[in-house]
Amino acid sequence: MTRIGRYRIGAAIGEGAMAQVFLAHDPSIERTIAIKVLRPELRGDPEVVQRFLKESRAAGMLSHAHIATIYDVGQSDGIPYIAMEHVDGDSLETMLTHQGRLTTERVLALSVQIADALDFAHRHGVIHRDIKPSNILITDKGRSAKLLDFGIARIEILGEARAEREVSRTVVGQIMGTPRYMSPEQAMGLPVDHRSDLFSLGSVIYEMTVGKPAFPANGLASLAIQIAQGSPIPIEQAITDCPRGLRFVIAKLLAKKPADRFTSAAAVRDVLKLELEAVQQDRDVRRRGLAMRTKLSLTMAATAAVALGLSVGFVLDSQKSALETMALTSASSMTSFVARNVGVRMAENADLPVAEQDWLPVQAFAETAAAQGNVRLLTVADEGGVIRAADDKALIGKRYVARGASDAAIVGDKGFRITRTVRYAGHNFGRVDMVIGRGALDGAMRTAEILLFALSLFVVLVVAAVGYFSARQLSAPLRRLNKALTDVAGGNTAFRISHRRRDEIGSLFDTFNDLVEHIELSRNPDATGDGPVSDATKIVVAPTLPLKRRVA
Structure with missing residues (x-):
């Protein structure tokens, strides 16, 4: 088979109980697609053909980022086919087989996308009825999920009577849906609604989380009984790192009665989004974290330390540059002073024979300056490059080796090297080379560094202390609220939190009181008013805000 209709058929890329999937090319728009064709042995059954093509009527209505798009449907030379979007990726089933259980963050991210796709389908009257890992393709390096294969989907808008006829066609042994992931109502051959898809989604999320199927029984009868009556192994017994919120979502999705599940896929998506945000916020937090007062003080201290470190570094660098400029200016002035004072004597010696030249005054001045x-x-060198005066007398009479251009200033680690040409009456008579040490400058810099470091340390400690005591102020009401919530979780609702706060904590206390009141009213509709204040809260009652008493 090389062509179906206008499509050129390529390699086989998938196979199911009813159909085969091939890579194909649509020459009309130069697009690579996937084309699903009914198996040859099933093409003679009109009911099977109708069921196969129903996928197009269901999924063809849906255009969603996480649902594989249907492009075309038809029959060519007696071969029913469906042309659809080619999704480049592996099925979730393949991923679970090769990688095992997924990380909590990935489970939540993919589940949000699948729930969003189901919500879109349900709002358009389409129930998938075959949610399973092999019908979910994972793309974009594991970051995106695509729901496909609406081959047994039921269209809600067909009406109740027609839906009942659809159900009546299903006899024992022909239950539609993959048995391991079907809902209890599917397993028992009962009519299903969108909440059946939610049960199947719960089975898929369980398997992504634990790495094993929720219902592992073998054989259709055993599996149907396990789904209808049994319970999966509790997640906390299988793994230890699943968040409590995700365990709650999975348990609610896997409720036996449809009424006990979430009311919609949108509700599932929203609660999974909240759980994903919580996991992402806590991604870098260790399981046993530090107390809030410690974390806040450390965070504030670290922030202050970084800010002060950058500021102090900038200040020290600027100060160093300014001091070096001042020292270089002073060294240049001193070198120029020496050059001017030896200029007259060097000019006189230049006019005399070498034997008559007198360099003792120049040496005396050089020794005085070097002191x-x-x-x-x-060093002072004449025009011929002979050293005539120096702080080190051993250099006198030797050849002067120039280190850089004349009239230059060089900043080094050991000091400032200044060279000046000796000029007199517009003529050059030699060169003065002087190195000024930087010990005083470096000493001043070290003193500044010590003082700024001490100041920075003081500021960091003050900031840390402020953060610590601020967190303690916040921790106290939170501990009270936590104790009150623990009491409510234990069944005690006969108390309220009284307070005089008008900030966010006060609003939180008010919300807690409203919650407890609603809980009491739901237990006893005839009861009104607030209960007594629990001693466990240890919050002083404001004289101006007396508690209401319970009405008998």
Whole structure:
């Protein structure tokens, strides 16, 4: 088989009980698609053909980011086919087989998408009735889910009478839906509504979470009994890292009675979104975290330390640059002063024979200048490059080796090197080379660093203390609220929290009181008013806000 209608058929990419799936090409729009064709042995049964093509009438109505799109449906040369979107990815069944259970965050992210797709289908009157891992394709590197294969979907808008006729056609042994993931009402051959899909979704989420099917029995009869009457292994016994909220969602989805499940796929999606947000917020928090007062103080201290570190670094760098500029200016002035004072004597010696030249005054001046505390090197060379005066007398008479251009200033780790040309009456008579030490500057910088570090440490400690005591102020009412909630969870609703707060905590206390009142009223509709204040809350009653007494 190389062609069906206008589609060129490629390699087989999937196979099911009713159909085979091939990769195909639509030349009219130059698009790669997937084409599903009914198995040859089933093409002679009109009812099977009708059921097969019903997928197009169901899924063809749906255009959703997480539902595989149906492009075309028809028959060509007696071969029923459905042309659909080609989704490049693996089925959830394949992923679970190769990878095992998924992380909680991935389970929630994919479940939100599947629930959203089901909500869209249900709002358009389509019940899938065959939610299972092999009908969910995972794309985009595991980040996106696509729901497909509405082959046994029922269209709600057909009407109740026609739906009953559809159900009556199903006899024992021909239950529609994959047995391992079908709902109890499907297992017993009863009419189903959208809540059947929610049970199947719960089975899929359970398997993604635990890594094993919720109902692992073998054989159709045993499996039907297990689904209708049995319960899956509790998740907390199978794994230890499943959040309590997700366990609640799965348990509610797997309720035997449809009335005990969520009312809609939209409700499932919304609660899963909240759980996903909670998991993402706590992603980097260890299971046994620090107390809030400790975390808040550490966070504030760390933030202050980073801010102060950047600020102090900037200040020290600016100060260092400014001090170096000042020191370089001072060194340049001193070198120029020496050059001016030796200029007259060097000019006189330049006009004399070498034997008559007198360099003792120049040496005396050089020694006097070198006696300054910061001068680490001083040499005076004549125009011929011979050193005539130096702080180190051993250098006198030797050749001067220039280190850089004349009239240059070089900043180094050991000091500031300044060279100046000796000029007199517009002529050059030699060079002065001087190195000024930077010990005083480095000492000043170290003192500044110590002082700024001490100041920064003081500020960080103050910020940490403020954060700690602020958190303690917040922790106290939260502990009271937690104790009150624990009392309510234990069945005690005969108390209220009284307070004088007008902030967010006060609003939280008021909401708690309203909740307890509603719980009491739901238990005893004839009861009104508030109960006594629990001693466990230890919150002083405001004289201006007396508690209401219970009406007998």
